[in-house]
Amino acid sequence: xxxxxxxxxxxxxxxxxxxxxxxxxxxxxxxxxxxxxxxxxxxxxxxxxxxxxxxxxxxxxxxxxxxxxxxxxxxxxxxxxxxxxxxxxxxxxxxxxxxxxxxxxxxxxxxxxxxxxxxxxxxxxxxxxxxxxxxxxxxxxxxxxxxxxxxxxxxxxxxxxxxxxxxxxxxxxxxxxxxxxxxxxxxxxxxxxxxxxxxxxxxxxxxxxxxxxxxxxxxxxxxxxxxxxxxxxxxxxxxxxxxxxxxxxxxxxxxxxxxxxxxxxxxxxxxxxxxxxxxxxxxxxxxxxxx
Amino acid sequence: xxxxxxxxxxxxxxxxxxxxxxxxxxxxxxxxxxxxxxxxxxxxxxxxxxxxxxxxxxxxxxxxxxxxxxxxxxxxxxxxxxxxxxxxxxxxxxxxxxxxxxxxxxxxxxxxxxxxxxxxxxxxxxxxxxxxxxxxxxxxxxxxxxxxxxxxxxxxxxxxxxxxxxxxxxxxxxxxxxxxxxxxxxxxxxxxxxxxxxxxxxxxxxxxxxxxxxxxxxxxxxxxxxxxxxxxxxxxxxxxxxxxxxxxxxxxxxxxxxxxxxxxxxxxxxxxxxxxxxxxxxxxxxxxxxxxxxxxxxxxxxxxxxxxxxxxxxxxxxxxxxxxxxxxxxxxxxxxxxxxxxxxxxxxxxxxxxxxxxxxxxxxxxxxxxxxxxxxxxxxxxxxxxxx
Numbered sequence: 001x002x003x004x005x006x007x008x009x010x011x012x013x014x015x016x017x018x019x020x021x022x023x024x025x026x027x028x029x030x031x032x033x034x035x036x037x038x039x040x041x042x043x044x045x046x047x048x049x050x051x052x053x054x055x056x057x058x059x060x061x062x063x064x065x066x067x068x069x070x071x072x073x074x075x076x077x078x079x080x081x082x083x084x085x086x087x088x089x090x091x092x093x094x095x096x097x098x099x100x101x102x103x104x105x106x107x108x109x110x111x112x113x114x115x116x117x118x119x120x121x122x123x124x125x126x127x128x129x130x131x132x133x134x135x136x137x138x139x140x141x142x143x144x145x146x147x148x149x150x151x152x153x154x155x156x157x158x159x160x161x162x163x164x165x166x167x168x169x170x171x172x173x174x175x176x177x178x179x180x181x182x183x184x185x186x187x188x189x190x191x192x193x194x195x196x197x198x199x200x201x202x203x204x205x206x207x208x209x210x211x212x213x214x215x216x217x218x219x220x221x222x223x224x225x226x227x228x229x230x231x232x233x234x235x236x237x238x239x240x241x242x243x244x245x246x247x248x249x250x251x252x253x254x255x256x257x258x259x260x261x262x263x264x265x266x267x268x269x270x271x272x273x274x275x276x277x278x279x280x281x282x283x284x285x286x287x288x289x290x291x
Numbered sequence: 292x293x294x295x296x297x298x299x300x301x302x303x304x305x306x307x308x309x310x311x312x313x314x315x316x317x318x319x320x321x322x323x324x325x326x327x328x329x330x331x332x333x334x335x336x337x338x339x340x341x342x343x344x345x346x347x348x349x350x351x352x353x354x355x356x357x358x359x360x361x362x363x364x365x366x367x368x369x370x371x372x373x374x375x376x377x378x379x380x381x382x383x384x385x386x387x388x389x390x391x392x393x394x395x396x397x398x399x400x401x402x403x404x405x406x407x408x409x410x411x412x413x414x415x416x417x418x419x420x421x422x423x424x425x426x427x428x429x430x431x432x433x434x435x436x437x438x439x440x441x442x443x444x445x446x447x448x449x450x451x452x453x454x455x456x457x458x459x460x461x462x463x464x465x466x467x468x469x470x471x472x473x474x475x476x477x478x479x480x481x482x483x484x485x486x487x488x489x490x491x492x493x494x495x496x497x498x499x500x501x502x503x504x505x506x507x508x509x510x511x512x513x514x515x516x517x518x519x520x521x522x523x524x525x526x527x528x529x530x531x532x533x534x535x536x537x538x539x540x541x542x543x544x545x546x547x548x549x550x551x552x553x554x555x556x557x558x559x560x561x562x563x564x565x566x567x568x569x570x571x572x573x574x575x576x577x578x579x580x581x582x583x584x585x586x587x588x589x590x591x592x593x594x595x596x597x598x599x600x601x602x603x604x605x606x607x608x609x610x611x612x613x614x615x616x617x618x619x620x621x622x623x624x625x626x627x628x629x630x631x632x633x634x635x636x637x638x639x640x641x642x643x644x645x646x647x648x649x650x651x652x653x654x655x656x657x658x659x660x661x662x663x664x665x666x667x668x669x670x671x672x673x674x675x676x677x678x679x
Binding site: 151152191195198199201202203204205206209210212 | 424425428429430431432433572573574575576580583584587
């Protein structure tokens with residue numbers, strides 16, 4: 001896996017709303033490698049961090065592009081984005097600037113907020129993606145199974161709700177951060193430590209504060225999606241109930257659904273190999289169907 | 292020096308075994324309407340008493356879905372005070388502009404209060420507390436821009452002839468034509484409360500309004516906040532008037548220092564340990580990164596984290612003692628902070644009516660005259676908007 005990590009590089013990329021951070025495969029347009037775009041969650045994971053193993057594995061068979069959304073650490077332009085519609089057109093702008101159109105229309109994989117964003121792209125411009133994989137995504141309000149609170153929560157509580165294994169390095173770090181309180185450490189908290197989290201949440205809030213992580217119109221739009229769709233969720237997800245994924249699968253024609261019993265919310269972080277294999281399998285079936 | 296009596300109108304009856312926040316999710320089954328009937332009327336009496344005792348003004352404020360302060364509509368209170376008081380200023384500190392849609396509602400209600408009171412309104416405008424963005428589900432990422440736009444709309448409604456069309460990012464109104472208009476011309480004095488957000492300080496300095504420092508921090512945090520405010524005024528090319536600065540602080544006066552602490556301390560702790568928890572929730576996007584960094588510097592001194600009375604005294608979280616002690620400490624801090632408005636909280640937490648009344652009377656008789664003598668020259672002068 002280490003070799004795979006080394007195949008990624010991260011840098012600035014110019015978009016209509018300003019420069020954003022972009023992680024991508026070092027070698028692009030390799031023979032037989034389709035492009036895949038990864039859209040991150042409210043946690044702002046891309047590049048050389050927690051999600052790198054997953055992206056590295058994808059890079060073995062795909063040209064990987066993982067843009068950091070405006071407002072998330074390093075990416076500018078949030079002031080030009082008010083809502084999910086603006087987000088969709090920002091993503092389409094990124095696709096076009098990366099040349100991911102025509103023969104290079106990408107497979108799109110999104111986690112949580114990014115999965116919802118991918119679905120919003122897919123109904124508006126069905127031709128702009130080759131396949132759709134949405135993981136642990138909110139976006140649909142399912143009566144009786146509302147999404148939990150993300151904003152203003154303690155890190156340790158969020159870790160409990162989003163990781164199946166509390167000893168995962170990111171979960172462990174969240175437990176560690178919860179022990180550092182304003183009262184205890186006060187001025188000694190290095191601001192740079194909390195800054196990325198603060199910025200991520202502010203950017204996510206702009207898209208998802210109200211309506212809270214859903215688009216009331218989405219259920220009656222999803223019938224427009226034509227991309228082969230794979231929906232996946234963890235039964236242990238304490239933040240976004242897996243019933244939301246069931247709703248996606250019901251509303252998108254021909255969608256495949258898998259609920260993984262031993263998984264929680266952060267599947268790309270906790271199950272990178274298993275998920276990367278699924279994405280590859282889904283993509284190859286898509287290619288076979290198209291071919 | 293202008294002296295104000297500020298009332299939060301707290302709920303004194305949270306169950307002893309409840310240890311959750313007093314905000315957002317504090318169960319409203321804890322609110323007993325019979326208690327509400329008693330305390331609303333009592334608290335109004337306490338503000339009316341301040342007018343009778345010669346305070347320059349009384350202050351009310353707006354908070355929602357909490358036990359800390361029971362004024363979701365401070366304008367209802369201010370309209371009562373407009374009739375029940377005779378000469379004091381009525382400072383609404385303030386209306387949380389982003390919670391009003393359209394915000395011309397604020398222009399209308401403030402104009403009504405100003406007319407009814409004979410031009411005694413101080414028009415406070417505030418972004419709203421962090422908890423309110425949860426309680427109203429208003430996007431905190433838009434808090435600052437909504438506030439700024441609502442402010443512009445209100446001032447325009449008061450100062451430019453209607454009807455006119457207003458086209459903003461958040462508010463689009465085809466016919467703005469506010470009836471009534473305020474009595475004070477061009478408009479009532481504007482106060483903006485804040486907790487150290489740099490954008491707010493710069494906004495206040497730019498418009499030459501008054502900045503009211505939100506309390507419950509160590510005195511050094513206020514020093515820093517007012518220093519930043521003076522710098523912001525300098526940046527705008529003028530020297531801050533002391534009347535542009537207000538210090539809000541709990542005050543309790545009794546015959547002796549020992550008696551004051553004896554009568555006051557438990558009520559202070561109810562306030563700090565029961566009513567403050569939850570107030571400092573900061574929803575995502577509500578504060579800019581640079582302001583958050585600034586606010587966090589003083590965050591660990593927030594009163595909620597206090598453990599003992601010695602810390603209260605050392606940090607000047609509350610000014611408590613004999614008339615001599617209170618005068619001495621207020622003088623020291625007013626000098627240190629350079630403020631021209633002192634906003635005293637004379638009732639706090641569970642402080643009962645008889646103690647509140649005695650506190651106000653002793654302050655008015657023994658402390659206020661000497662404070663005024665020590666800090667002369669700023670009585671009842673308005674800083675923006677001429678008094679009618």
